């Protein structure tokens with residue numbers, strides 16, 4: 001895709017991949033709008049990148065998505081690219097005592113339902129543009145699940161499937177459909193809920209390097225952008241699916257052994 005003079009909305013741009021992508025896209029001469037849940041974090045982002053436009057909007061709230069579309073199509077009628085990036089990732093032990101079924105599926109609401117609703121809401125506007133794009137941020141874990149993060153893995157596999165369906169349904173339109181599947185990348189999300197043991201000592205990609213891969217991929221019209229280990233995961237899911245799942249299952253198995261050892265005896 002043309003990498004300059006676009007008007008680009010990035011959900012979840014206050015930190016990590018969304019923020020670095022915003023920086024790279026601003027440097028290329030685009031207008032960039034980011035969202036996040038908190039004014040304070042958006043203000044911090046704008047303090048670092050004064051050209052950013054910032055809007056508080058929760059990616060898991062359908063009403064907020066409609067309000068976002070109404071606001072942005074009025075204020076930025078040239079909006080032609082949406083990047084569905086907002087996401088969270090948690091370690092979840094399905095054997096645990098927690099019974100909050102609403103909290104259980106937060107990754108589905110933010111990481112999966114968010115992009116689905118964003119696409120449906122913004123599609124009529126995007127289709128009206130001579131050149132437009134949807135970029136859905138999935139994960140290498142869309143190809144092989146990470147059993148210590150079961151809901152996240154399900155959400156990202158869903159994003160991958162949805163993106164493939166959307167690409168078919170938009171064939172021949174002016175809207176290109178991209179998937180960015182990052183590998184482990186050094187951000188708050190990567191370190192947040194996980195110990196070194198959970199990550200098996202895995203080295204993460206520098207977030208600026210990831211943003212460069214993303215920009216290069218978009219520029220070359222690579223529809224499925226799989227930097228580094230994400231590409232290996234996709235390949236392994238095809239040639240040795242049980243082997244690679246076994247490797248990614250190790251942290252969950254260690255968590256289960258540890259929790260059993262720590263559980264009070266009855």
Ligand SMILES: NC(=O)c1ccc[n+]([C@@H]2O[C@H](COP(=O)([O-])OP(=O)(O)OC[C@H]3O[C@@H](n4cnc5c(N)ncnc54)[C@H](OP(=O)(O)O)[C@@H]3O)[C@@H](O)[C@H]2O)c1
Pocket residue numbers: 011012013014015016017018035036037038041042057058059060084085086087088089110111137138139140181182183184185186187188189190204
């Ligand atoms: N880092 C990795 O290893 C990795 C690998 C593969 C894929 N990814 C994907 O990359 C995307 C970005 O993650 P990251 O690693 O850059 O993590 P991050 O630094 O934690 O950034 C996540 C962003 O999402 C926003 N966000 C979270 N929930 C939101 C909600 N309900 N509504 C609006 N914004 C929300 C956060 O903003 P506020 O907190 O300000 O609301 C923040 O800007 C995610 O989709 C993630 O799954 C990351």
